[in-house]
Amino acid sequence: MSLPPDMDASIDDQAARAAWLYYVGGLTQDQIASEMGLSRQRAQRLVSRAVAAGLIHVRLNHHLARCVELEAALRERFGLVRCRVMPGLGPSRDPVRSIAPAAAEEMERVLAESGSRVIALGTGRALRGMVDALSPVEAPQHRLVSLLGNIALDGSASYFEVIMRLAEKVRAPHYPMPVPVLVDTVEENRTLQSLGAVRKVRGLAQAADVTFVGVGQMSEDAPLMTDGFLTADELHEIQRVGAAGEVAGWIYDGQGRYLDLALNARLTGVRVEIATRERPVIGIAAGEAKIVALRAALTSGIINGLVTDEPTAAGILAG
Amino acid sequence: MSLPPDMDASIDDQAARAAWLYYVGGLTQDQIASEMGLSRQRAQRLVSRAVAAGLIHVRLNHHLARCVELEAALRERFGLVRCRVMPGLGPSRDPVRSIAPAAAEEMERVLAESGSRVIALGTGRALRGMVDALSPVEAPQHRLVSLLGNIALDGSASYFEVIMRLAEKVRAPHYPMPVPVLVDTVEENRTLQSLGAVRKVRGLAQAADVTFVGVGQMSEDAPLMTDGFLTADELHEIQRVGAAGEVAGWIYDGQGRYLDLALNARLTGVRVEIATRERPVIGIAAGEAKIVALRAALTSGIINGLVTDEPTAAGILAG
DNA sequence: TCGCCGTATGGGCAAATACTCACGCGCACC
DNA sequence: GGTGCGCGTGAGTATTTGCCCATACGGCGA
Numbered sequence: 001m002s003l004p005p006d007m008d009a010s011i012d013d014q015a016a017r018a019a020w021l022y023y024v025g026g027l028t029q030d031q032i033a034s035e036m037g038l039s040r041q042r043a044q045r046l047v048s049r050a051v052a053a054g055l056i057h058v059r060l061n062h063h064l065a066r067c068v069e070l071e072a073a074l075r076e077r078f079g080l081v082r083c084r085v086m087p088g089l090g091p092s093r094d095p096v097r098s099i100a101p102a103a104a105e106e107m108e109r110v111l112a113e114s115g116s117r118v119i120a121l122g123t124g125r126a127l128r129g130m131v132d133a134l135s136p137v138e139a140p141q142h143r144l145v146s147l148l149g150n151i152a153l154d155g156s157a158s159y160f161e162v163i164m165r166l167a168e169k170v171r172a173p174h175y176p177m178p179v180p181v182l183v184d185t186v187e188e189n190r191t192l193q194s195l196g197a198v199r200k201v202r203g204l205a206q207a208a209d210v211t212f213v214g215v216g217q218m219s220e221d222a223p224l225m226t227d228g229f230l231t232a233d234e235l236h237e238i239q240r241v242g243a244a245g246e247v248a249g250w251i252y253d254g255q256g257r258y259l260d261l262a263l264n265a266r267l268t269g270v271r272v273e274i275a276t277r278e279r280p281v282i283g284i285a286a287g288e289a290k291i292v293a294l295r296a297a298l299t300s301g302i303i304n305g306l307v308t309d310e311p312t313a314a315g316i317l318a319g
Numbered sequence: 320m321s322l323p324p325d326m327d328a329s330i331d332d333q334a335a336r337a338a339w340l341y342y343v344g345g346l347t348q349d350q351i352a353s354e355m356g357l358s359r360q361r362a363q364r365l366v367s368r369a370v371a372a373g374l375i376h377v378r379l380n381h382h383l384a385r386c387v388e389l390e391a392a393l394r395e396r397f398g399l400v401r402c403r404v405m406p407g408l409g410p411s412r413d414p415v416r417s418i419a420p421a422a423a424e425e426m427e428r429v430l431a432e433s434g435s436r437v438i439a440l441g442t443g444r445a446l447r448g449m450v451d452a453l454s455p456v457e458a459p460q461h462r463l464v465s466l467l468g469n470i471a472l473d474g475s476a477s478y479f480e481v482i483m484r485l486a487e488k489v490r491a492p493h494y495p496m497p498v499p500v501l502v503d504t505v506e507e508n509r510t511l512q513s514l515g516a517v518r519k520v521r522g523l524a525q526a527a528d529v530t531f532v533g534v535g536q537m538s539e540d541a542p543l544m545t546d547g548f549l550t551a552d553e554l555h556e557i558q559r560v561g562a563a564g565e566v567a568g569w570i571y572d573g574q575g576r577y578l579d580l581a582l583n584a585r586l587t588g589v590r591v592e593i594a595t596r597e598r599p600v601i602g603i604a605a606g607e608a609k610i611v612a613l614r615a616a617l618t619s620g621i622i623n624g625l626v627t628d629e630p631t632a633a634g635i636l637a638g
Numbered sequence: 639t640c641g642c643c644g645t646a647t648g649g650g651c652a653a654a655t656a657c658t659c660a661c662g663c664g665c666a667c668c
Numbered sequence: 669g670g671t672g673c674g675c676g677t678g679a680g681t682a683t684t685t686g687c688c689c690a691t692a693c694g695g696c697g698a
Contacts, residue, residue, distance in 0.1 A: 012381060013384055017383060017406050020408075020417075021408060024417060025412055026416075028685090029684075029685070030684080035409050039648055039649095040684095041647070041686095042646095042648085044685065054380060055379065058342040058343055058375060058376065059375070059376045059378070060335055060343075060374065060376075061373060062334075062369075063455075064332050089339075089343065089346070090346070090350075093344055097344060112432075114432065114433070136382075349654080359678095360678060360679085361676095363654095364677095367655095
């Protein structure tokens with residue numbers, strides 16, 4: 001997945017230019033084709049490529065009354081530091097599409113601070129979407145630190161990589177958690193935690209000025225299970241003891257109190273503790289399935305900032 | 320299939336929602352129509368309205384190699400503090416469309432500062448475009464001040480209003496220059512300048528931390544003439560003494576030295592003096608006609624920041 | 639060298655979108 | 669109360685776009 005040297009760069013350049021002419025200039029693909037000396041089909045492919053590759057950002061420059069209401073209600077009820085509610089995209093559409101641009105704006109707001117900040121990051125599809133939607137900005141004054149590893153049980157590193165992508169975009173020093181998410185035994189965990197490198201990253205993460213996390217549901221489609229960290233049996237067992245959701249792998253109940261599980265001893269990542277106004281924890285999540293998990297995390301204050309979509313916000317408030 | 324029976328309060332809300340579904344959600348206008356319970360034509364109109372009203376922002380998330388080169392060359396040659404070059408849109412297209420989003424980003428960068436800043440603003444189509452392209456952000460810590468009035472010779476106030484619009488978007492205290500751009504006599508000017516309110520605004524503008532200005536050409540299509548501040552005869556006279564361009568109404572020659580004109584004594588606005596690294600002056604301008612004016616202003620350092628488009632950048636460097 | 643395979647290209651076509659026009663409704667002015 | 673005006677609406681239509689497919693190109697292994 002390394003960036004090609006030149007050929008693709010110029011392809012991306014062409015794509016970006018075509019998309020610029022299309023969306024900003026308002027030219028038709030025919031006009032773009034003649035302007036750039038291409039066939040119309042090629043112009044079409046370039047525009048569509050630019051969109052697919054995220055070379056083009058579309059953002060809403062208008063706060064919908066309904067979303068603002070929901071934001072206010074959520075702020076009020078849970079005492080949130082930050083809250084954004086984006087319009088829903090209707091059922092059967094991935095809500096990450098909707099919240100990613102707003103999450104990116106929240107991140108940009110932090111990155112724009114001129115003072116040096118420590119920014120901690122979880123993992124997950126929503127955070128990955130956020131990073132993809134982010135405009136590249138030079139922000140080398142900040143430090144990015146991971147709350148948990150990105151290596152699955154089988155050793156594969158494909159679990160949604162967030163911190164490296166982000167670091168690439170903003171050119172900030174970054175501290176990935178250099179360990180698997182979950183280890184097999186308590187002893188292995190103890191050994192890992194004693195490593196200087198791990199201790200340093202943990203310390204940084206615990207001192208983060210702001211934290212961005214996804215929120216996982218504990219229903220049958222729990223990310224922990226689909227990503228292979230839990231078996232179906234383990235999931236059901238944990239559901240029985242009242243699991244409602246999970247942040248960075250740490251599972252909590254319906255009131256947002258962390259559960260005392262055997263699993264905990266094998267988790268290597270940092271547990272996000274109660275968020276404060278000075279050190280907020282922003283949850284990035286949306287979807288019917290996550291409503292319960294979000295309400296619980298908001299109730300106890302595991303997260304005190306939220307970016308979500310309209311139906312999810314309504315669902316949280318309905319409970 | 321319609322989600323909530325909620326009559327979306329305003330037409331803009333509907334338009335924004337439709338555009339969101341279209342651009343972010345990727346629904347077709349047919350799907351939007353059934354989702355929102357409208358006719359397809361209405362959905363189409365809403366989307367197009369949202370685009371026209373600037374409810375939707377499209378930005379490029381990719382720096383084109385050619386533009387980066389031009390930026391580097393301009394930075395180097397004129398010692399610029401800030402420089403952005405956006406892709407051109409081809410001839411016969413308004414270059415303001417191209418530079419407005421980039422100018423808005425520059426402004427957002429300033430607005431994102433947490434410390435309090437004084438931001439001075441000129442007038443003109445380019446600045447107006449910048450403000451239109453700006454995302455609304457709460458930035459009440461800053462103060463916005465106008466470099467010149469917005470009242471034309473005939474008393475009309477329609478001259479591109481920038482500061483009020485901007486203040487509305489960012490909710491910052493603002494200080495418009497409460498006078499006509501140009502008065503009839505030197506005495507009138509002296510009277511105006513002695514007013515406390517005017518003195519205060521001038522003082523603020525002169526102490527601005529950052530200044531955004533348009534740049535006017537002095538060719539036959541000079542904004543000063545088309546906006547009615549100069550007659551054709553006056554323009555020709557001023558051209559004869561070497562006028563190359565104008566910033567906030569103050570005319571300078573090909574080296575960017577302000578000219579000593581009779582007109583000056585009747586101008587009420589603040590003259591932008593040499594920009595510094597700490598107090599930069601950002602020029603927002605593009606177009607074939609403005610190349611000479613821009614090169615002059617850059618040469619003497621009337622402006623030390625620039626947002627322009629590709630052909631204009633190339634033209635400036637070619638001279 | 640040949641043939642195969644993956645990839646990119648342009649033509650054609652159906653779907654989607656933008657535009658035009660005629661109509662209807664409400665409103666203000668007569 | 670009539671009349672004209674302006675705005676919004678839906679139907680119809682021209683344009684634009686997205687997609688499929690046949691084909692050309694180029695690299696690679698036999």
